[in-house]
Amino acid sequence: MVTIHPKLSNELSQTVVSSTKSVKLKIKRSNPNVNSDEKFDEFVVPIEKWTTVLDSLLDVKSYLDHSVGIRYSCRQASCGSCGMKINGKLGLACFTKISELDSDTVTVEPMDNYPVVRDLVVNFDRMINNHKKIMPYVIREDSEIDAESGVREFLQSPKNVEKYIQFSNCIKCGLCNSACPTMAMDKSFVGPQALAQAYRYIADDRDKGKNKRLKIIDESHGIWRCHFAGSCSQVCPKGVDPAMGIQLLRGYLLGIRD
Amino acid sequence: MERETGAREGLKGWLHPGKIGKFGIERLAWLLMRLTGLGLLAYFIGHIYETSHILDGKAVWDKSLEMTQTTEGHLFLALVIGMCVFHTGNGIRLLIAQMGYGIGKAERPDYPYKPQSINMKGKACIYATLGMAALAMWYGMAVMFT
């Protein structure tokens, strides 16, 4: 059944500013904790030039069906919560303008290669665990707490920041892991998100954990399962380019870089 | 605990044609690399078996050669030629890229965030490799069918 937004229905059009355009929003619904049913619910929602997919989903939740399950927070491509499949393409709902999709129908589905929690929300346990596994922090023997002077900082030059700043842009949205063909088959693969972060810390010259991290990723479901299909980099909304990080990371293990 | 069902796409994530439209020519190259690698492996095993007939004398050897002297045999060999050329050419591209060359340099990302590792050099290599494979198949067929 198609539910029409009140802003678009005639009775209300005098009281609310009516939008000139509308799209059909098809939302994939499922609740694996209850049963294995999957269906699409359709809603007609008003859009403006600036309306994002997340705006429309929130519109649906406010006016038409508050039971739609979505995860979001920042609404500005910073928190990494709202990754989903939009007309088949992976992207952040808050970073995708409907007017730019050039389609009268917008279909939203949960990301592939993650267990679905409900509707558009997927479970990130595996990604977070792999992220933790590569030790995503500066590893040092000494401490930033100094006995004599109190607190000091590990200094970093602007020149060296440039070597890893690209990779520190990662917001853990998980889109790269969803796009990766190895993730589609290998339940133990560490994944592009974590590998790119391994590179981020190794390329940071304050860090002394290179050997530890290389050991973690140099295993049978580690870095060598990447075959450079490049799909992770195609979908990353933050310019991290995980595929680049992974190939650069290989350089350390192949002895090309030290 | 969430159910694990649906947590992985499986083979559909590899073979679904829509994936190539969504993820680009690099994804096609990735798929063809796997398929041609496996195809060549199968051919290699078959080839060892076929050529081992030489130990059984000239008559058996000649008979086994006849297998590929048919139209289907010629088409099959043309496919092997194509797989060989694509796999080798793309393999060289991958060896270079996976050593970290030709994939750009890390820098401060800026909107619209074009990934540097997915670049024209790589795409040109893939198209050139596909073209060479097609050319080699065409030449092979021209030789075999005359």
Ligand code: HEM
């Ligand atoms: C000069 C010739 C060759 C070159 C340069 C080459 C190169 C490569 C490279 C670089 C890969 C890894 C691709 C990746 O990272 O995904 C690969 C995979 C593979 N190759 Fe080759 N190869 C050659 C010949 C062969 C031959 C003759 C066979 C079979 C007998 C073969 C069978 C395979 C298989 C089964 C794979 C695994 C498929 C995959 O991982 O996608 N290759 N080859």
Ligand code: SF4
């Ligand atoms: S690398 Fe990009 S796509 Fe992957 S989790 Fe980080 S921000 Fe998302």
Ligand code: FES
């Ligand atoms: S809501 Fe934070 S990234 Fe989309």
